[in-house]
Amino acid sequence: MVGESKKYCLLTDEAHDRLRIAIQETLDEPSGNFSGLVSEIARLVSLDDGPVGKILDRKTVSYSTLKKMMEGFDLELTENSYIKQAPPKSPGVAQARSKAFLPNPFEEAVFWGREELLRQIFEQLGKGGSQALIGPAGCGKSKILEAIVREGADRLGRDSNSFLYIDMHEIRDEMGFFNELCHLLDFDSCDQNQLRRKLKKSQKSYVLCLDEIHVLTDEAFFPVATRNWLKAMADAEYPLQLVVASQKELDMLFPESPLRSSPLADFFRSQTVQLGYWSLAQVTGFVGDRLQGTGVEFDMVRIWEESGGQPRWVRELAGQLYEAIVARPEI
Numbered sequence: 001m002v003g004e005s006k007k008y009c010l011l012t013d014e015a016h017d018r019l020r021i022a023i024q025e026t027l028d029e030p031s032g033n034f035s036g037l038v039s040e041i042a043r044l045v046s047l048d049d050g051p052v053g054k055i056l057d058r059k060t061v062s063y064s065t066l067k068k069m070m071e072g073f074d075l076e077l078t079e080n081s082y083i084k085q086a087p088p089k090s091p092g093v094a095q096a097r098s099k100a101f102l103p104n105p106f107e108e109a110v111f112w113g114r115e116e117l118l119r120q121i122f123e124q125l126g127k128g129g130s131q132a133l134i135g136p137a138g139c140g141k142s143k144i145l146e147a148i149v150r151e152g153a154d155r156l157g158r159d160s161n162s163f164l165y166i167d168m169h170e171i172r173d174e175m176g177f178f179n180e181l182c183h184l185l186d187f188d189s190c191d192q193n194q195l196r197r198k199l200k201k202s203q204k205s206y207v208l209c210l211d212e213i214h215v216l217t218d219e220a221f222f223p224v225a226t227r228n229w230l231k232a233m234a235d236a237e238y239p240l241q242l243v244v245a246s247q248k249e250l251d252m253l254f255p256e257s258p259l260r261s262s263p264l265a266d267f268f269r270s271q272t273v274q275l276g277y278w279s280l281a282q283v284t285g286f287v288g289d290r291l292q293g294t295g296v297e298f299d300m301v302r303i304w305e306e307s308g309g310q311p312r313w314v315r316e317l318a319g320q321l322y323e324a325i326v327a328r329p330e331i
Contacts, residue, residue, distance in 0.1 A: 008084070010060045015070075015081035019055075022073035045072030048324035064107060065323060104326075105290040106319030111147050112286050113311075114140060117273065118147055121243065122155045124271065125207055130234050130242040132268035134249060135275030138310040141245035142167075145209040148243055152207060161186075164208045168215045174226050181208070192229050205239040213244045213264075231267045244268070277309030286311075287318050296325055 011019065024030060026044070027037060034041065034056055042052040051065045063082075070077045111118075121131050121144070133141045145165060152163040164184045171177045182189050185206070187198050199206070215222070233240040244250075244264070250272075251265035278286070283304040291298065298321055307313035 008060050008062055009066060009082040010058055011055070011066065011082055012080070015075075015077075016058050018075060018081075019070060019073060022075055026073060045069050046320075047072075048320055050324045051320075062104065062107075062323060064319075104319050104322050105294065106315050106322055109143070109312075109315065110290075111143055112289065113278070113282055114144055114147075118144060118151075121148065121273075122152070125152075125241055125243070126156055128241065130268065130271055131244075132250060132264075132272040133243070133245045133275055134272060135245075135247070136277065137247055138312045139275045139277055140311050141275060142211050143311075145211050145243060145245055148207065148209055158205065162204065162206050164206060165211065166209070167211045169212045171215070174222055177222070177226065192225075196229070196233065199233065199240060203239065205241070207241045207243060210242065210244045212246070214246045214248050227264050231264055234267065278304075278311060278314060279309065280304045283307070283309060283314055286314060290318065291322075294322075296322060 020034075023034065023041060027034075027040070029037065038049050038053050038056065041056075042049045045052070045068060047065065047068060051061050052069065054061050055066060055069050063077075066082060067077045070081075124131055125148075133144060135141055149163040149165045152158065153160040164181070166177070166180055166184070168177075171180060178192055178195060179189050182195060185195075185199075187195065190198065230242065234242045249265070250268055280301065284300045287298055287300060287303060298318065303314060303317055303321070307317050
């Protein structure tokens with residue numbers, strides 16, 4: 001969808017009619033006159049007034065904005081419901097931007113603000129260690145894991161296929177986990193004992209990134225043996241290093257008994273990093289970097305407060321504000 005978000009388009013006549021009917025039904029406005037209801041519509045779909053007004057007037061907006069508007073009224077934006085257009089011109093900010101249109105700098109997700117942490121993780125991996133990342137949803141754990149897989153070969157001088165990633169939300173049970181791991185390793189499907197022997201025999205070092213590992217809490221699908229296997233395979237005898245991401249502390253996730261903590265919690269005791277949401281200074285740094293050279297300025301405190309410092313929402317809110325300012329330069 002990254003490529004889609006850079007499209008600019010407008011609705012076809014048929015899709016525009018469907019949207020207006022959906023709005024009429026939602027707002028109970030049989031006349032179809034929405035001139036005084038733009039702000040209310042914008043609030044319903046979490047957009048600014050400017051882009052909503054342009055859509056109602058059937059003018060060109062970005063694909064991402066149009067998609068959000070349609071989905072806000074339970075409509076699907078299909079390939080047949082919009083027409084691709086050239087990017088809209090913004091003469092009011094032409095002096096701040098080049099004549100060639102600059103895309104919304106917040107549309108594409110970027111890795112930002114965790115470079116030092118990433119360096120420390122690679123240093124730990126280079127020494128043969130493992131790493132646990134603990135923090136709330138949306139704080140950037142997945143982006144760090146993706147960066148490890150993407151940059152690991154260059155950073156550590158290993159083969160690119162030595163860095164593996166599994167999103168545990170996509171795994172249903174223990175068998176599914178081992179089948180997925182065998183697939184990533186290019187092994188025939190096998191059980192955990194066969195996999196252990198194959199890994200040891202391969203004499204190749206692997207880094208396994210496990211995202212959303214807290215799904216392992218379900219004893220019916222992921223027994224203690226699975227966690228013990230992961231811990232054992234990450235010990236020095238075997239060529240498997242772990243980088244795990246969890247929304248909760250590992251000892252809270254795996255209370256095997258009142259007298260014994262989780263094997264993974266014990267293993268990562270001295271190899272755990274706590275992550276949180278961005279501070280005002282971090283939000284200011286990120287947004288300022290993205291706005292550099294655009295001539296646009298934001299109220300950073302507003303973005304920080306409304307987003308709660310969650311990186312994904314900082315980017316989303318900043319992107320909406322950017323589009324509103326470009327579309328209505330008087331703001």
